Amino acid sequence: MSGQEEISARRPRVFSGSQPSGTLHLGNYLGAIRNYVAMQETHDCIYCVVDLHAITVRQVRADLRRNTIDVANAYLAAGVDPERSIVFIQSHVPAHTELMWILNTITYMGELRRMTQFKDKTAGAEGESIGVGLFDYPVLMAADILLYRADAVPVGEDQKQHVELTRDVAERFNHAFGKAFVVPDPIIRTEGGRVMSLDDPAKKMSKSAGSENSYIALMDAPDVIRRKIRRAVTDSGTEVRGGPEKPALTNLLDIYSILSGATIGEIERRYEGKGYADFKADLAEVVVEALAPIQTRIRELEADKSYTLEVLKTGAERAEAIAERTLAKVRERVGLVPRP
Ligand code: TYM
Secondary structure: OOOOOOOOOOOOEEEEEEOOOOOOEHHHHHHHHHHHHHHOOOOEEEEEEOHHHHOOOOOOHHHHHHHHHHHHHHHHHHOOOOOOOEEEEHHHOOHHHHHHHHHHOOOOHHHHHOOHHHHHHHOOOOHHHOOHHHHHHHHHHHHHHHHOOOOEEEOOHHHHHHHHHHHHHHHHHHHHHOOOOOOOEEEOOOOOOOOEOOOOOOOEOOOOOOOHHHOOEOOOOHHHHHHHHHHOOOOOOOOOOOOOOOHHHHHHHHHHHHHHOOOHHHHHHHOOOOOHHHHHHHHHHHHHHHHHHHHHHHHHHHHOHHHHHHHHHHHHHHHHHHHHHHHHHHHHHHOOOOOO
């Protein structure tokens, strides 16, 4: 085992993942990937491209392949450092699905039925035609996290409920069979934890949203970003001032603040006496500038495909070594006979 395979036991461990089910957007970046990068300073980090989660919704084969590599490239381009962190593809480590099965046996139907994301994704659909994978999705997510005995899980607000379920399942297992799992904490930044759609501030920014104008993709060209921000809905009134009665503007102010480092108060003062148009024009430049270095790096990674593939290969080996240790303990706890 090389020195890299064994991550130090001293630092707390992070696990997180994103689905390759479409283009990554500014919500994924601000809510999750930016924190993946920051947490490398204090934690040993494991970042996964969760392709098995993506197939709970039908994917076009070629798109899934491309999107999977795109997500890995986005992690690397944003600053996830494969010398320090493990980056891998979920389906390359079969332990995820095996642990999922074992966790299935202690997870309740009622718990899964209460998951907001499941309810949203299946709203209006008849139970007869809802895929079992969509229902069971949070158990796979619990397996992802628990396999690595992660202490912390950086996610956007929309995944909090799934991490809470993971905690419940971990505690239940530890109680019933003896301690095998670390009970993880969700890490959700107040700023960026819930980036809203540009055309409807009541909905989160999402890749599955109907309109392209609702989100800024990580790879959107500068002019596309400018157009989308210009078209973003704003609230009635003319003053650049946030607040609960101005959800659309507040969302834009949040994005401005996170990416520029200025506080909301400073930004509001900067635009006193100016209108939405000035504010939006400047915000567009802030976003364009923030994404430019990531986009450049993604293009470089796309030009040399072998680098990312090598990172993913090493990542899967390192991940598997950790996952197999946890799984061996789990099998023992449950009473499965070790393979002779
Ligand atoms: P996914 O792929 O939908 O999103 C990836 C990450 O981006 C965050 N996010 C947002 N944050 C702020 N504002 C938004 N509008 C926004 N939209 C998305 C998500 O919260 C997430 O952190 N089930 C997970 C993937 C997953 C996972 C895991 C995460 C599978 N296994 C284990 C952590 C640990 C998902 O579908 O995320």
